[in-house]
Amino acid sequence: MVTDEFSDAIREFEHDGESYTMADLTVLEEQGLCDLDTLPVSIRILLESVLRNADGEMIDDDDVRNAASWEPDVPDVEVPFTVSRVVLQDLTGVPAVVDLAALRSAAERTDVDPTVVEPEVPCDLVIDHSVQVDYFGSEDAYEQNVELEYERNEERYRAIKWAQQAFDEFNVVPPGTGIVHQVNLEHLGQVVHDREIDGEQWLLPDTLVGTDSHTPMIGGIGVVGWGVGGIEAEAALLGQPITMSLPEVVGVRLTGDLPDGATATDLVLHITERLRQVGVVDKFVEFFGPGVSQLSVADRATISNMAPEQGSTISMFPVDEKTLEYLELTGRDPDHIDLVKEYLEAQGLFGEQEPEYTETVEFDLSEVEPSLAGHKKPHSRIPMGDLDEHFPALLEEQNVVDSDGAAVGSDVDTGDGALVADRGLDLDDRVPVELEDGTEVEIGHGSVLVSAITSCTNTSNPSVMVAAGLLARNAAEKGLEVPEYVKTSLAPGSRVVTEYLEAAELLEDLEELGYHVVGYGCTTCIGNTGPLAEPIEAAIDENDLWATSVLSGNRNFEARIHPKIAANYLASPPLVVAYGLAGKMDIDLENEPIGTDDDGNEVYLSDVWPETEEIRETIHENVSPEMFEEKYASAFEGDERWEALDAPTGDVYDWDSESTYIREPPFFKDFPLEKPGVENVEDARGLLTLGDTVTTDHISPAGPFSEELPAGQWLSERGVEPYEFNTYGSRRGNHEVMMRGTFANVRIENEMLDGKQGGYTIHHPTGEETTVFEASERYREEDTPLVVMAGEELGTGSSRDWAAKGTDLLGIRATIGKSYERIYRDNLIGMGVLPLQFAEGEGWEELGLDGSEHFTIEGLEGGLEPNAELTVTAEYDDGDTTEFDVTAQVDTPAAVEYVENGGVLHLVLRRLLTSEAN
Structure with missing residues (x-):
């Protein structure tokens, strides 16, 4: 070998x-x-x-x-x-299954045995991204949400179940088990593999890639793993090594101890802010120093989870005695734990390490203070005590209110020529809302409409989950209640969380405040918040309210949590409960009361915040290895719903041309054995002109959509009612929906349109305003290639392969940005789309471009070289031109080969078919 x-x-x-x-x-x-x-x-x-x-x-x-x-x-x-395994979640896993099925269909069409397409490394797919919070605040919320989940996703789940029987080493963790990264940390991760390879029993480090950007959470137990798009994960599954430039490695030296009252969530928000300032994009991060031993593995995993928010590829901790204790706590086999230690010691990989680093960052744990992140970036940390000043300043910045909190508005024509002042709401104004059950509430700017304990980041950590339960207990004992307008939810990352909360008798305290279990999945953090009450949504629209959400997640990008909620804040689970009780974000919880007790006395956060020692004792007394062993014993079996699911069988998927969920994608139809290569892009048009920090949520949203949008129109034309649309995320096995949803986020701003939000553009040369999809279709009919221009951090966010697939299907040959997030850049390359970067100090604005020009990209006629310097000529309608240089963000010969083949899967399929033909 x-x-x-x-x-x-x-x-x-x-x-x-x-x-x-x-x-x-x-x-x-x-x-x-x-x-x-x-x-x-x-x-x-x-x-x-x-x-x-x-x-x-x-x-x-x-x-x-x-x-x-x-x-x-x-x-x-x-x-x-070469990774030792691959982890998928269902929103990205379904497209991977569809692509693998399409590869087999392509092989069959060329008279090649379709089973030549077979995973070369083990794969686990965890179904965790599809459950939505339709029902909440009741004992049967979980059962009702799961029933709806199966109704909405039955066809997708059948496709996944087909893959489970069609491919070797393809394991599925069914719905209702837990969140992929928590299941990975608590059960799937082995640290060291004992594996048979070519008849020999090998020992090797556990390494992986996953189709979710938060895969680096596994670094909490010393495993190298990071998030990739489904495209790259599929290639890895099929035995393709991940070719990467040797990375810079940043060492973060931790010192000191966390102060009382500061949580692991507060710590990770500080580190995320700090590392964004340092700049760690495309870099590995390793934590070392005396402060590491002060952190539990759950705390370490909380930090590692947010590697993509920090900007790093991985955020990794050493394997030490605490790691072994965690493996024991989570029910791993004692013999395997011994083997882990001996093997890593033999390799010099066990225990405290202080190697050389490209750069070393000092971080003192004692400086951490209670914090949140918001209103739309996970690395924008706000000290808790500053929220009362932050929110008014935000509304002033957004021109909602002035410096005195008075509404800013404009004059409105009444229709008879008279103008009246439409000032909107002052900061302190409240509007009455009557809920469906007759309850009357009042909401305004800053009202917390969603309070969700959710996400792999924090639900994996007993310290913050127990803290939330204890705070709920203390609050309930004082008679505090969450306002009726707040949508509350508890979505544990695994069933073990529920188990220890029940054992500590804290689940009933959380339920008393409305935090009932709604599902075991990403829910609110991924955008599966579900609907708000109709009168609430109507009040938001009628009054242009800047409502808020608070969640214990890792992402708060625009329109991600709920399209009606303008400002979203990340916080620890106990603070999620605290702000749920307060019912508003413009409050200083250090000095203002959270509410009043049964006797009318003011209650402050300090009155209900649990003591650190009480949290530790509760964990010690109520979290045990037996819980993990019991709950994970049947992790791959599922409940009676999964068992009853009637899935197709056979080596080749039986495509249904009428399906609105699973359709054969066009990528491998009429597949040529000769690679297409690359050539100059001639006379292209600009489809969108974008600003900074355009996320993969902007490019390929995951949440719900309306019948007015192209994706909704396509479904409506096929008899699908709007209430059956589900979400973009659930439709990722259908390219027709997904390409219509590309660049269709309701908050995206195409700068061609002067402030208008949504997936719209200008078709040139007609000057007509239309949807991005409609414009792309017209350009396709005209045989016109397309480009997209953007600013800094293009494609930051989730590892969403459809952000690249949709870009490709819209006919976009190249994107031109000031900088890229790694995963999106690699996904573009994986689809054969050129990610180009402006020269330092340049951008479309600096060059005087507006997207109306004709674009020609030269320098590709002799083939593409790694990091090739290319020339772009932008020609105006009057014949004048602007010429500028760009760099192809295609770093390696392997990446060049992907582009020349039209994509990485095209390359793999070409190799497989050619090998079989010979």
Whole structure:
């Protein structure tokens, strides 16, 4: 398996009477290739993968030397990284299943055995992104939401169940089990694999990629793993190494202790803010120093989870005694835990490490204070005590109110020529709303309409979940209640959370305040908030209210949580409950009362906040290994609904041309064996001109949509009623819906339209305003290629493969931005779309462009080179031109090959078909 040069590095390893094979890193050190003590831990794990898989064909001796050459001033070399497993969630997993099925159909059409398309590495798909919070605040909320989940997603789930029987090593964790990253942390992650490979029993580090950007959460137990788009994950599944530039590694040295009253959530919001300031995009981050030992593994995982918000590829902690204790607590086999320690010790990977780093950042835990993040960026931290000033300032900035809190408005024509002042609402104004049950409430700017304990980030951590339960208990004892207009929910990341909350008798306290379990999934954090009460939504629209949400999640991008809620805030679970009780965000909880008790006395947050020691004792007394063993014993079995699901069988998927959920995508139809290559882009038009921080939510929204939008129109034309539309996320197995939803977020702003929000554009040269999809269709009929221009951080956010697939299907040949988020950039490359970057200091605004020009991209006629310098000529209608240079953000020869083949899956399919033909 390994080339002759490094064959000595393959040796036997004895443990407890068993003999294993391992790729020994210390041999490379003996050969003078590296000094292991100076290499960051993550780089050593990459090196082990390259060494173990160096077969002289896909990975050769030079690749081993390149991986071993890491130093703080990182060499400009590439590394082919082969992961040990892949993790999928259902919103991104369904498109992966559809693509794999489409690859098999393409193979069958060319008279090749379709089973040539087969995963080469184990894969786990966790169904966790589809449950919505339609029902809440009642004991049967969970059952009702799950029933609806199956009704809405039965066809998608059948496709997943088909894949489970069609492909080897494809495991499915059914609905109602937990959130993918928490299930990964508590059960799927092994730290070290004991695996049979080619008849030999090998030991190797647990490594993975996942189709969700928060996959790095597994770094909390010392596992190298990060989020990729479904496209790249599918290629990894099919045995394609992930070719990457050797990364810079930033070390974060932790010192001190968290102060009382500060939670792991507060810590992660501080670190996220700090690392965004440092700039860690495309970099690995490792935590070390004396402060690491002060953090539980759950706290570490909370930090690692938010690697994408920090900007890093991974955020990783060492494997130490606390890691082993966590493996024991979560029910892992004791023999395996011993094996983990012995193997990692043999590789020099166990315990505290202080290697060399590209850059070292100092962080003092003692400086952490209670905080939130908002109103639309997870790295925009706000000290809790500043919320009362933050929110009025936000509304002033948005021109909703002036500096005195008075409404800002404009004169309105009454229809008879008279003008009246339409001032809207002052900051302190409240409007009466009568709910469906007759209850009367009052809401205004800043009212908290959603208070959700949700997301893998925090529900994985007993300290903050128990704190939320204890705060609820203390609040309930004082007679505090959550206002009727607040939509409350509790979505645990695994069933173990419910188990220990029940054991501590805290679940009933949370339920008393309305925080009943609504499902075991991402819910609010992914945008599956469900509807607000109709009178509430009507009041928002009628009064242009800046309503708010507070959630214990990791994402709060515009229109992600709910399209009607303008400002969203991330906070720890206990603070979620606190702001739910307060019912508003423009409040200083350090100095203002949260409410009044039964006797009318003011109650402050400090009166109900639990003591640190009480939280620790509650965890110690109520969280046990038996809980994890019991709840995960049947993780792959599912409930009676899953068992009763009638799924198709066979090696090739039986496509239904009438389906509105699962359709064969066009990517591999009429598939040529010759690669298409690349050529200059001639006479292209601009489809959108965008600003900074356009997220993958803006590009490919996951939430609900209306019948007025192109996706809704397509479904309506096929007899689907609006209440059956479900969400974009649930329709990701249908390219017809998804390409119509691309660049269709209700909050996206195409700068061609002077402030108008939504998926609209100008068709040139007619000058007509239309939807992005309609314009793209007209350009397609005219055989006109398209480009999109943007500012900084294009594609930040979730690892959403449809953000790239939809870009491709709209006919966009290239995007041109000031900078890119890694996953979106790689997904574009994976679909054969060119991500181009303006020169330093330039952008479409600086160059005087507005998107109406004709664009020609030159420098591709001789083929594409890594990081190629290309020239773009923008020609105006009067014949004048602006010429500027761009850099192709295609970093490696492998990435070039993806673009030249039209995409990475096209390359893999071409290789498979060619191999079988020969």
